[in-house]
Amino acid sequence: DAIVHAAHQRGLKVAAHAYTAPAIIDAVEAGVDSIEHGYLVDDAGLRLMKKAGVFLVPTLTIARPPSSVIRRLGEQRALGAVRLRDEAAAFERAYHSGVRIAFGTDSGIYPHGRNADEFLVMVEKGMSTQDAIRSATTVAAELLSLDDAGHLRPGDRADLIAVSGDPLDDISRLQDVEFVMKNGHIAKRDGEVTTAIDYRLEQSY
Ligand SMILES: [Zn+2]
Structure with missing residues (x-):
């Protein structure tokens, strides 16, 4: 409680x-x-989370690693993760249950840049593509209380990505990001990184 x-x-x-x-x-x-994770949450826990407005960050990719992740992690670590699959x-x-679900990857379990793998598992487990995208945009911003991010409105920071085609039809399109704009600056264009991205959150948020 004190923390x-x-x-x-x-x-x-x-x-x-x-x-x-x-x-x-x-x-x-x-x-x-x-x-984060919450793999063994029970119905009482879900009810409590919903009532208290606590978000779940399900980190499904690390519980159910795709073969590409298993190759990267090595068999032993991957098998440990697979025990959590069910x-x-x-x-x-x-x-x-209606608990709000925010996108997250438990950063560091698999290489940065593969974050979009999580979308595939979320959709495979029954989430709509629209809700999966929201989990990484509006809902994630809400969890972090970022009023000017997670959506596109006048006055918002211009944090955008673009992909070919409609990710609502095929969520795997989010694995191939063609264009990135961060706070109004183009960081990637035509699939090529154009500028060093400043990851220091305290500067931009
Ligand atoms: Zn963790």
Whole structure:
């Protein structure tokens, strides 16, 4: 409770990386903003999350790694992850329960730049393509309380990507990003990186 209180006083968010049902309930009761993973969440936990407005960041790719990730991780680590595969069904229950789902990858488990793999698993597990895209845009911005990101409105920061074709028809199109604009600056055009991207969040947010 003290950690959450101190963080919130400083305007920071708190994410709990929690797997088991009791751990998730403890974290929600302590006031965290999001549960990462949540593979073993039960219905009581989902009800509590929904009531408290706690987001689930399901990180399905690391629970159900595609063969490309298994190749990168090595067999032993991948097999450890695969043991959690059935529990990824928690994501389906969470989705249908109305708990808000924000996109996340548990950064570092697989190489940066493969983030869009997560979209494929989300859609494979029953999420609509529109909700999957929202999880990485409007819902993610809402989790982080970014009022000027996650959508395109006058006054918003111009953070955009473009892909060929309509990702609502085929979510895998998000794996091949042709164009990136970050805060109004073009960072990638025609599939080529045009400028070094400043990843330092404190400068842009
Ligand atoms: Zn984690």
